[in-house]
Amino acid sequence: MISSEKPSPSLLDHRLPLRWGVPLLLLLVLLPFAAEALGEGFYIGVASRILIFALAATSLNLILGFGGMVSFGHAAFVGIGAYTVGILMQSGVVSGWAAWPAAFVLGGVFACAIGLVSLRTQGVYFIMITLAFAQMLFYLMVSLKPYGGEDGLALPQRSQLGLGIDLASDTQFYFVVLALCVLAFLALQRLLNARFGHVLQGIRENEVRMEALGYPVLRYKLVAFALAGAVAGLAGALLANQGGFVSPALMQWSQSGMLMVMVILGGVGHLLGGLVGAAAFLILEEVLVGYTVHWQMGLGAVLLGVVLLAPNGLMSLLRRGQERA
């Protein structure tokens, strides 16, 4: 937690790693131009997908990494956001200004309701009860035949934002996603360094002690849970636009598992853990699929290697490298 040159003010503070964060951002901004120059426009879509999953994984990291709440149903909120866009579009609302905030709010409302019940339990029981609620929502969407049921909904177009932005262009869509991601990361960093973030991390470290200090532990956890659900809903809205398709498969437990794996892979409780994990997971998938049909074998081997060799995720490797330098 302590960097080599200057100790950070508190162990609970998370500074933005500007030294490589700025070059990374620059790289992300230049990426579509490079892809187009090389005639590989396909990769702009891949990059959008990675950023969207990074957003979803980061929202999970907020509760899992900083709040100690291991939610196994996070994909449900992504799905709710995606369905909000899909269903609104089916009934004629194409404006992103209406659908995206609605996805954000609905993700938060559902998370709040589920959190109210789930947060009474602890540990593994919490993992399982969040899974249970996610499965209920999954089967609910399967049963709603007007919205495609098991087959899902195809979106006729992407949301419309106006202001001269045309989301049908993959490049412009990418920049909108990138802007939202950057905003989300800045907000997360502010939040974690604020009083709320410190209390949340305190609860992760010792819930009983925080309770004894007089903090309304449950309320803090609930707010964090709802916020994470809301951001996941927004990620879902983006994902629906990116793929042009919404189906219950988005909410399946394996999707929740994948988000969790991304966070653990990147680094639980690291500011950029979700981003690094999502990028590593999806890029690895993309590369392996190109080489072999048995890409899951390679993916499994790499994940196992990470567990055995880098106990705290990829971010800890980076950090270790920094300390050595």
Next chain:
Amino acid sequence: MATLVLEQMLNGLQFGLMLFLLAAGLTLVFGIMDMINLAHGSLYMLGAYLVASIAAASGSFWVGLGGGVLATAALGALLEVSVLRRLYQRDHLAQVLGTFALLLMANEVVRMLWGSQPLQLNPPPALAGPVELWPGFVYPAFRLFIIGVGLAVALALYLLVTQTRVGMQVRAGASNREMALAMGTNVRRLFTALFALGAALCAVAGGMLGPLLAVQVGMGESILILAFVVIVIGGIGSIRGALLGALLVGVVDTAGRTLIPLLFGQLMGPAAAANAGPAVASILIYVLMAAVLFWKPRGLFPAH
């Protein structure tokens, strides 16, 4: 109507007992080693594949069952010694990631060795037909056999856990791991044996359910989730809880799938029943689990 309900109850009992075979291993591993093992469902899948291919090669279901169970037990022990042992001391998240990796690899190994097509596993000819339990009520013999096997294994497991020295160590480990260690239980050997036993039970369930469900890649995942539901309802580490939870989930799930569409058909008409029935039936067990956890946050029979 009465025969339908009875048939569904028997089907539920049969499915529940098979779930118990999976859940028993899972709950012991969880309770004693404090280990979340997502690869447990993969052992079930590997077991089913081994039973099916040995049965096909030898031409006998029984040889296949015996060989498959032994091979899967060996595989479980090997897995424990090579990989899982390194994860015991780690936190739950590392275990989730590690065993998720194993799950992916197991699926891929199966796809490499056996291909993506589902495998055929036939019940033994002697049990292939139906039997008339009493006049007017026929039931497949193989399903009855599954119920018998399930009850026998449950009884054997009960005797093993309550009447033997090893069982005593297992119970001690489930209720207080550190104390059991301090009292001189040879944990390394116990853990490996326990894992092999859990794998063998998975293979039994795989071999039994193979002729009823499809033997295919991914069959382990859906049932793994059900097994987790079972052990959470029952209370982690408790064999008794696993049995009760498994029967509850088996009966509720099976009965729900037939009776709820019927009920909906009566109340709202056939169209609504066809649409909403199956989905509502699938939701039932999750509602059951959420309800149990709401009133008993540590399951029905907490072991600790």
